[in-house]
Amino acid sequence: MLASITLLLVFQLFGEIFVQALGLPVPGPVMGMLFLFIALVIRGHAPVPLRETASNLLQHLSLLFVPAGAGVMIHAGLLAREWLPTLVALVASTAITLLVTALVMRLGAREQ
Numbered sequence: 590m591l592a593s594i595t596l597l598l599v600f601q602l603f604g605e606i607f608v609q610a611l612g613l614p615v616p617g618p619v620m621g622m623l624f625l626f627i628a629l630v631i632r633g634h635a636p637v638p639l640r641e642t643a644s645n646l647l648q649h650l651s652l653l654f655v656p657a658g659a660g661v662m663i664h665a666g667l668l669a670r671e672w673l674p675t676l677v678a679l680v681a682s683t684a685i686t687l688l689v690t691a692l693v694m695r696l697g698a699r700e701q
Contacts, residue, residue: 593642600625 604621607613613620629635635643661668668675 590638590642590645593636593639596639597625597642600628 601618601621603624604619605617607624608615608617608620
């Protein structure tokens with residue numbers, strides 16, 4: 590499990606370095622996950638220890654929302670002042686996510 594967590598953190602580090610070096614407007618961990626995805630596609634499968642570690646992390650995913658919830662509470666005044674742009678961003682990003690997910694599902698179904 591330690592090796593798998595280290596691997597996940599190394600990919601996150603690579604993502605951070607890549608984003609900082611090129612000045613991209615993307616979070617480093619997102620780029621790291623893209624790199625991990627590409628590596629797993631090239632490999633053809635995820636190693637069992639990595640799968641087990643990912644499953645364990647996903648079981649405790651709700652704990653990762655605690656800092657975000659605390660941030661919302663701290664910045665409640667800002668959210669109250671800027672509610673309209675925040676609402677528009679949330680609705681637009683949700684719609685885009687749904688459309689991209691539907692497109693990926695359609696392409697995936699076509700492949701099979």
